[in-house]
Amino acid sequence: MARMRTKRHIPERLERCKERWFENPLQNKGEWRKTCGFPEDVELWLEIGCGKGKFCTEMAKLNPDVLYIALERDTSVILAAIEKAHEQEIPNLFFLNVDANLLENYFAEDEIDRMFLNFSDPWSRRNKPKRRLTYRDFLVQYKKMLKNGGQIRMKTDNDILFDFSLEEFEFCGFELSELTRELQNSEYDKDNVRTEFEQKFIDQGIGIKRVVATNKK
Template sequence: MRLRNIPGAKETLQQHPAIMIQNPTQHKGKWNQLFNNDHPIYVEVGTGKGKFLVGMSKLYPDINFIGVEKYESVLVRALEHVNEQDQPNLKFLNEDVNDILTFFDVGEIDRFFINFTDPWPKNRHEKRRLTYKGFLTMYEQLLKKGGEVHFKTDNQGLFEYSLESFSGYGMSLHNVSLDLHRSGMKNNVKTEYEEKFSKKGMRIYRCEAKFKTGS
């Protein structure tokens, strides 16, 4: 799917420095100072238009949420859902997840969310999948001991691959659902894609993977 370019997107993001954090490397190891509290920090990689994190930040005001999204034109849409004054526990980074070790410190994060990421179905693109072992290594470094990765997708192939990847890395799996919306899970905040796909009757797959070790 081609992303529609929004003229002036970069400038729009820069006009909201309280929530669109510039130069995140300067906050490495000090994100709690930016939030001005010691609450847990949850990070969503590939946050898209931000619907999931906006909903989560409202539902859990005592948790700090950070969304990482590299496409400016997508992230601009997140601003449409946010009340910056009422949601001080929410920040966005216009950055590439491949650089995540440069703006978070070892053991600084409590949980990662991966929602409806690109499945990269071709074998030669395996290393681009956000549940590939190379990314898991980075998540493990940044998570506190026993930290978790929560994963949702509509793609059965990616889900099966991810379960194997998590298990092969030595992670333990919990709350594995092959049909999330029939599972009875409470407080499930939907993403834009999740709403779209579920309305079409498509299954949503979800799991929680926990590292046995950590920082």
């Protein structure tokens, strides 16, 4: 019943929050700062697979000088995130309801300063590593859009995805730092904002894996 309620009236609910998301994001490629009303020198952070938006809303509020764009392919899920940002009137947070497979259509070379991949689908049981968002074909795209020295900050509960990602990052020439397999008990937890999934995994006693991959061009 609760599930049905969240999916009702999606077009009307999106329409109410239309200042927070983009119907035709293709036309904003290379122009995100200008389109969102920010100066050219502000940092642009992009989160892929933002889910219901706990992380992006907190991060955008903690970093008001950053332009934060959150992307999610599932409309009924991103709706919850968009409504949060709308209700809380967060001026630096915007949303794209698109698939990360098409990222290059939306962002120009060197347009992004930082990316977040939080608890991306591991694709471990179905043995389809090419679908993982840290597969080298994705990383090659991210490298182009990220500035030199830009970062990808990744968190996951999944050891297979984490080990795979570390290898892929290194293969694609990223420099790795701040690596931990127990984020909740590490020095990096102090400034960590938890996602919805992260909190569930911590409650189950699962170690959170985390790494920062820095782009070297």
